[in-house]
Amino acid sequence: MKTLLKEFCKTINLESVGIAPAKPYLDFARIWQQQIERKYNSGFEEKNFSKRVYPHLTLPAAKSVIVCLFPYFAGTDPEANLAKFAYSLDYHLLIKDKLETIGMFLQKQITGFQYQSFVDNGPFSDRYLAFLAGLGFWGVNNHLICDKYGSYFFIGYILNNYPFPPDSPQEKTCLQCGKCIEACPGQCILGDFTINARRCKSYLTQKKDPLTATEVEIIQKTALIWGCDVCQDVCPHNQNAVKSNLLEFTTNLVTRLDYQELKGLSNRAFKEKYKNRSFSWRGKKILLRNLEIIGS
Ligand code: B12
Ligand code: SF4
Ligand code: SF4
Numbered sequence: 001m002k003t004l005l006k007e008f009c010k011t012i013n014l015e016s017v018g019i020a021p022a023k024p025y026l027d028f029a030r031i032w033q034q035q036i037e038r039k040y041n042s043g044f045e046e047k048n049f050s051k052r053v054y055p056h057l058t059l060p061a062a063k064s065v066i067v068c069l070f071p072y073f074a075g076t077d078p079e080a081n082l083a084k085f086a087y088s089l090d091y092h093l094l095i096k097d098k099l100e101t102i103g104m105f106l107q108k109q110i111t112g113f114q115y116q117s118f119v120d121n122g123p124f125s126d127r128y129l130a131f132l133a134g135l136g137f138w139g140v141n142n143h144l145i146c147d148k149y150g151s152y153f154f155i156g157y158i159l160n161n162y163p164f165p166p167d168s169p170q171e172k173t174c175l176q177c178g179k180c181i182e183a184c185p186g187q188c189i190l191g192d193f194t195i196n197a198r199r200c201k202s203y204l205t206q207k208k209d210p211l212t213a214t215e216v217e218i219i220q221k222t223a224l225i226w227g228c229d230v231c232q233d234v235c236p237h238n239q240n241a242v243k244s245n246l247l248e249f250t251t252n253l254v255t256r257l258d259y260q261e262l263k264g265l266s267n268r269a270f271k272e273k274y275k276n277r278s279f280s281w282r283g284k285k286i287l288l289r290n291l292e293i294i295g296s
Contacts, residue, residue, distance in 0.1 A: 001109065012098060018167040019065065024054050052124055057123075063162055067133040070119075072085060073242070074253060081224055082279055083229045087253040087255050091119065092119055140176055141195075143231070151237065175237070179234045186218045204218055267283075
C-alpha cells in the first residue's frame with residue numbers, strides 16, 4: 001500500500017512523501033515545553049499542549065501520518081516586498097486540495113480508511129513530522145531542510161488509521177556555518193536549533209498588537225513588509241535550490257504590494273482582490289502599517 005501511495009503521489013507531482021508514526025511525540029514535547037517556559041513561542045501555535053503531543057486526541061484510531069513536501073521556490077524578485085512563501089496563491093488552499101486528492105484516493109483502496117489533512121493549521125509541529133518521516137534535516141535557522149529544495153518548501157500531512165510502516169529520520173544536520181545567526185534582523189536565532197519567535201521579523205510583520213520601538217527597528221532592517229527570508233536566503237543549502245515542480249507555486253505570482261494602491265482599496269475591495277493570498281490573513285491595516293514602517 002505504501003508503494004501504491006507513493007506512485008499515486010508521483011502522478012500529482014509530489015516527489016517527497018514519507019511516513020511518520022502516530023505515537024506520542026515526546027522529543028517535541030520537551031522542546032515545546034522549553035520554548036513556552038522561555039516565552040519564545042509566537043502565540044500562533046496550537047494552544048492545547050497535549051494535542052501537540054498525542055495524535056490520538058485528534059484521531060482516536062490514528063496509526064500513521066503521511067507527510068508531503070510542497071516546494072515553492074519560484075526564483076527571487078529583487079523588487080519584492082513580500083517573502084517568497086507568499087508569492088503564490090494561498091498555499092493553504094493549494095495544499096489542502098492535493099492532500100484531499102490523496103485522502104480520497106486511499107478511501108477507494110482501503111476499506112474503512114479514516115483521515116484528517118492539515119497544512120500549517122494542524123495540532124502538531126509540521127517540521128517535526130517531516131523530520132520523523134525522513135524528508136529532511138534540521139537547520140540552525142529552525143527550518144527543516146532537504147537536499148533538492150533546500151528549505152523552500154511547505155509541509156502538509158494526513159493523519160490516518162492505516163498502519164503505513166514509518167520511515168527513518170535522517171541523521172545529518174545543516175552545515176552549521178553560522179551565516180543565518182549573523183544575518184538575522186531580529187538576532188533571534190539561538191544556535192541550538194531554536195529561535196526566539198517573538199523577535200523574529202516574520203512574526204512581527206504579522207503581529208496585530210502595538211509594536212515596541214525595538215520591534216519597529218527589527219522590521220526596518222530589511223525591505224520586506226510581509227514575512228522574512230534572510231535566514232533562508234543566506235543558507236548554503238539554498239544556493240542551488242531547484243525551482244518548484246508544482247505549477248501552482250510558480251505562476252500567478254504577486255511579489256510586491258504598493259502603498260497607494262492598498263490605501264485606495266476599501267476593506268471590501270481588499271478582501272475581494274486578495275482573499276486567495278496568504279498575506280491577507282491579518283487584514284489591510286497591518287500591511288499598511290508595515291509599508292509605513294518600511295517607508296515604501
Ligand atoms: C508558529 C509558526 C511560525 C512563527 C514561529 C516560528 C518558529 N520557528 O517557531 C513565525 C510567525 C515566526 C513563523 C515564521 C516562519 N514560518 Co512558520 N509556522 C509556524 C507554525 C504554525 C508552528 C511552528 C511551531 O510549532 N513552532 C514551535 C517550534 C518549537 O517548533 P517547530 O519550529 O515546528 O520545530 C522545532 C522543533 O520541532 C524542534 N525539534 C523537534 N525535534 C527535534 C529534534 C532535533 C534533533 C532537533 C535538533 C530539533 C527538534 O526544532 C524545530 C526548531 O525549533 C508552523 C506550522 C505547524 N503547525 O507546525 C509554521 C511553519 C514552521 N512555518 C513555515 C514557514 C515557511 C515560515 C517562514 C519561512 C515564513 C516567512 N518566510 O516569513 C518563517 C520562518 C521563521 C523561522 N526561522 O522559523 C513552514 C516551515 C517549512 C520548513 N521548510 O521548515 C511551516 C512548517 C508551515 C508549513 N506547514 O509549511 N512561523
Ligand atoms: S545558514 Fe548555516 S547555520 Fe544557518 S541553517 Fe544554513 S547551514 Fe545551518
Ligand atoms: S525569518 Fe528573519 S527574523 Fe526570523 S529567524 Fe529568520 S532571519 Fe531571523
